[in-house]
Amino acid sequence: MEINQSALDSPDPSAIGWADLPEIAVRLSPVPLAAQPNAYIRAAWEGRPYGMVTEVKVRAARAADKLNVLLDWERPGAATGEFTDSAAVFFPPPGGNEPPVTIGTHDEPVTLWLWRDLLDIQTALDPARELLSTGPGRLRPRDRAFGASGDRSSAHGTPASIEAASSCQGSRWRLVLQGDLDTALSAGRMGVAIWDGSNDERAGIGAVSSDWIPLESGKDM
Amino acid sequence: MTDTEILTAAEQPGANGAAHPAGQVAMVFDLNKCMGCQTCSVACKVLWTREEGEEHQWWMSVNTQPGLGTPKGWEQMGGGWKDGLPAAGHQPDRAEFGGGWEFNYDEVFYGGKGRSVHLQPRDTGDGTTRWGMNWDEDQGAGEYPNAYYFYLPRLCNHCSKPVCVTACPTGAMYKRAEDGAVLRDEEICQGSRFCMEACPYKKIYFNYVRNVAQHCILCFPRLEVGVAPTCARQCPGRLAFVGMLSDPDGPIHKLVEEWGVALPLHPEYGTEPNIFYVPPLAPYRLNDDMSIDEETPRIPPEYLESLFGPKVHDALQKLRSELERVRSGGTSEILDTLIVYRWSSLFGPFVTDPATLDRRPEKVAVELSPRGAARRDEEQ
Numbered sequence: 175m176e177i178n179q180s181a182l183d184s185p186d187p188s189a190i191g192w193a194d195l196p197e198i199a200v201r202l203s204p205v206p207l208a209a210q211p212n213a214y215i216r217a218a219w220e221g222r223p224y225g226m227v228t229e230v231k232v233r234a235a236r237a238a239d240k241l242n243v244l245l246d247w248e249r250p251g252a253a254t255g256e257f258t259d260s261a262a263v264f265f266p267p268p269g270g271n272e273p274p275v276t277i278g279t280h281d282e283p284v285t286l287w288l289w290r291d292l293l294d295i296q297t298a299l300d301p302a303r304e305l306l307s308t309g310p311g312r313l314r315p316r317d318r319a320f321g322a323s324g325d326r327s328s329a330h331g332t333p334a335s336i337e338a339a340s341s342c343q344g345s346r347w348r349l350v351l352q353g354d355l356d357t358a359l360s361a362g363r364m365g366v367a368i369w370d371g372s373n374d375e376r377a378g379i380g381a382v383s384s385d386w387i388p389l390e391s392g393k394d395m
Numbered sequence: 396m397t398d399t400e401i402l403t404a405a406e407q408p409g410a411n412g413a414a415h416p417a418g419q420v421a422m423v424f425d426l427n428k429c430m431g432c433q434t435c436s437v438a439c440k441v442l443w444t445r446e447e448g449e450e451h452q453w454w455m456s457v458n459t460q461p462g463l464g465t466p467k468g469w470e471q472m473g474g475g476w477k478d479g480l481p482a483a484g485h486q487p488d489r490a491e492f493g494g495g496w497e498f499n500y501d502e503v504f505y506g507g508k509g510r511s512v513h514l515q516p517r518d519t520g521d522g523t524t525r526w527g528m529n530w531d532e533d534q535g536a537g538e539y540p541n542a543y544y545f546y547l548p549r550l551c552n553h554c555s556k557p558v559c560v561t562a563c564p565t566g567a568m569y570k571r572a573e574d575g576a577v578l579r580d581e582e583i584c585q586g587s588r589f590c591m592e593a594c595p596y597k598k599i600y601f602n603y604v605r606n607v608a609q610h611c612i613l614c615f616p617r618l619e620v621g622v623a624p625t626c627a628r629q630c631p632g633r634l635a636f637v638g639m640l641s642d643p644d645g646p647i648h649k650l651v652e653e654w655g656v657a658l659p660l661h662p663e664y665g666t667e668p669n670i671f672y673v674p675p676l677a678p679y680r681l682n683d684d685m686s687i688d689e690e691t692p693r694i695p696p697e698y699l700e701s702l703f704g705p706k707v708h709d710a711l712q713k714l715r716s717e718l719e720r721v722r723s724g725g726t727s728e729i730l731d732t733l734i735v736y737r738w739s740s741l742f743g744p745f746v747t748d749p750a751t752l753d754r755r756p757e758k759v760a761v762e763l764s765p766r767g768a769a770r771r772d773e774e775q
Contacts, residue, residue: 214481214562214593256488256588256601295448295604311564313585377564377587 176392177359180235182242185339187348192244195233200366202228202381205275205310210378215311225381226250227368230261232387234364241355243287245366246348253371258291260369260376261349264307265361266386274365274383278307283319284365287351289338291371302338302351310378364389419555419575420613421640421647422627423657424548425673425733427714428634431546433457433529435626435635439550442625443612448604451495453528454611455550455626461698462531464549466491466597474558475595476665481558484592490522492600493530536698540685543693545675547702548635550626551598551611552660552668553577562593575669576613584608595664621747628742628749633735638743640669645743646732647671654729656710658703673733674699674707676714 175198182191204225210216231246243263253259264277264286271282278284286307292299306319316334337352358364363386369375439455458464466472466487474484489495496516503514516524535544553570557577560568567583568590570576579590586606591599599610614624622628627635638647650657650673657671677694679687692711699707717727732740739746 211564212481212561212589214483214558214589215564217481218483218589218592256486290606293603296606298604299606311585311587313565314583318580318583377585377589 175232175234175364175387175389177234177236177241177355177389178392180237180242182235182350183237183240185242185337185350185352187244187339187341187350191235192233195235195244197231197233197246198387200230200232200383200387202230202366202368203275203384205277205367205378205380205382209276209310211309211311215378219379224370224373224375224379226370226373226375227381230366230368230383232366234389236355236391239355240352241358243351243364244348245351245368246346247368249342249345249347249372250370251372252345253291255372255374257369257374257376258293258371259347260288260290260371261347261351262286262288262367263351264365264367265357266363266365268360268362274363274386277310277365277367277378277382278312280308283308285316285357285361286313287336287338287353288313289340289349289351291340291342300336301340302336304334304336304353310380310382311376313377358389359391362389363387417573419640419669420553420618421575421638421651421669421671422550422624423636423647423650423671423673425634425636426545426547426675427673427733428632429457429546429548430632431457431459431532432631434629434631435548436528438625438629439611442614444609448602449600449609451489451492451523452600452602452609453494454598454600454609455548456528457546457548458529459532459535459544460547460702461536461544462534464547465493465526465528465530467493467526467530469597470661472597473595474593474597474664475661476556476558481561481593482595484595486588486592487597489603491526492528493523493526494528496524496527537693540681541693543677545677545694547660547672548626549596549598549660550670551577551613552596552666552670553611553613554666554668556665556667558593558595558666559590559599562589563587564589571615574613574615574618576615576618577610578612578615579608579610581605581607581609595661595666596668617749618745620752621745622749622752623742623745633738633741636741636743637745642743646740647743649732650729654713655706656713656729658706658710660702662704662706672703673714674703674710676711676718 180191182189207216227247233244235242245261264284266284267282272279283306286305288305289302292301305313306316307313334354340349366383367380369380436453436455436457444452456465472485475482498514502512503509518524537543553576557570565583565585567580571578584607590608599608601608623637627637636646638645640647642648651671657673659668659671677692679689680691680693682688717729721727
């Protein structure tokens with residue numbers, strides 16, 4: 175996927191400029207039960223369907239030193255229970271060998287830009303955050319992440335600022351995540367994950383892209 | 396054994412922290428002395444859960460037994476360990492906890508309707524006004540003249556095999572080495588709430604405002620300076636013991652290990668709680684002619700067994716025989732311990748008077764989630 179220069183300097187899912195950018199359809203599949211981070215989650219979700227979002231449409235553009243990623247997907251149901259919809263894009267370390275379905279490992283943690291559809295009362299929370307992921311549901315703030323050897327370390331630096339804007343029309347989410355362009359281009363690849371809140375999906379219980387989406391710097395528009 | 400039945404080392408009961416902490420702080424509640432005054436509940440509420448999003452949280456709560464308790468019907472919600480594996484559980488929702496109500500103060504006090512409108516919770520449409528922390532108080536069971544009930548104070552059990560820690564995907568939950576307190580780093584918690592599902596005692600709450608789960612922290616900042624947890628220290632009935640489980644000279648060890656009169660709640664859940672209860676004795680049943688049936692206790696033994704396991708029968712028998720010995724002119728170390736002649740004997744090494752402490756604020760930056768600070772300090 176080429177990351178072309180655009181005038182989309184602020185995250186806006188309704189911006190007209192998105193229509194000029196190429197769109198790819200990314201197939202999603204449930205994160206395997208065996209990959210879930212602990213025995214409790216495996217026991218609780220055994221035999222219960224999850225990963226209900228099966229496809230997401232992706233567009234991307236750069237503006238100055240920022241990357242904008244537009245995710246567009248059909249939500250299976252209205253999240254009226256305990257959990258809300260959420261989505262993420264994530265970037266592996268340069269030279270990493272792990273497939274996206276792992277959503278990172280201890281040795282190859284991925285940088286994850288997580289967005290949550292916040293409740294009305296969650297006014298003090300940011301809808302999007304950068305986290306480090308060492309596996310499905312193993313999310314931590316970058317400065318509180320486990321090191322590669324399992325030790326707790328601050329070697330991963332401080333969290334970068336992530337911006338997000340979303341709209342939901344009918345049953346369709348359009349979400350723009352905006353973060354550091356260098357993070358994306360140095361990774362050269364991107365994964366996508368979507369959680370269906372109406373199905374109580376969260377942590378490692380969700381849908382993830384089966385293949386990495388290759389990223390390369392494109393032309394100025 | 397299937398793939399899902401294999402536990403990694405990090406998933407073993409008691410992992411992700413101290414499987415064998417250097418010391419385990421434990422508590423014993425003598426249910427024969429609890430009068431359901433809720434002083435413990437309010438003391439905890441005032442100290443720990445007064446912030447936004449914590450309105451419905453009662454880390455310490457007292458319920459009438461038999462009863463549905465809080466959250467409503469918690470004993471039927473699953474979780475815990477079964478055959479050495481974590482068992483799936485239900486995550487209680489806001490309606491099942493209930494409470495955290497907003498009242499129509501404006502209407503009653505300032506709206507000119509003080510004679511026509513009574514004070515009542517505002518119905519927010521989410522079911523939270525149809526249950527609460529102490530909803531079924533004093534209902535109990537049985538029929539006059541043999542009705543019965545007793546009070547059961549409950550808090551996090553700070554278990555030796557905390558399944559909540561196993562269920563946490565981020566590692567935010569851990570069992571602290573120095574005192575065995577089960578804690579959560581709120582800066583790491585991502586609000587996935589598997590801990591709430593897995594806890595069979597359902598004493599973990601969710602802060603919807605901050606998107607983090609929260610539960611009793613065993614008053615660890617007080618323990619660190621030698622002060623007993625507030626629920627115990629404020630108890631007017633002198634029924635809450637605090638101390639090190641392994642201290643052979645302390646009342647906790649004697650009541651639990653030596654005399655066997657203090658038992659964990661629902662031991663079949665498999666989490667090995669560190670909160671123990673002296674089970675309630677009760678008057679004997681009355682016959683139809685109002686004579687005393689000295690063969691039949693008013694609280695059915697099978698009900699107490701359903702709460703405290705089969706050891707409850709020996710514990711009750713021990714208590715009865717001790718009572719009989721004293722009534723016959725003898726002495727009883729067990730009863731003397733439970734009477735608590737000296738208030739300070741309840742608190743083991745945690746007898747420091749908080750009024751004697753230098754309580755000036757520390758010169759540190761104010762943090763959004765101060766309860767995460769303990770974990771951060773430990774990691775550094």
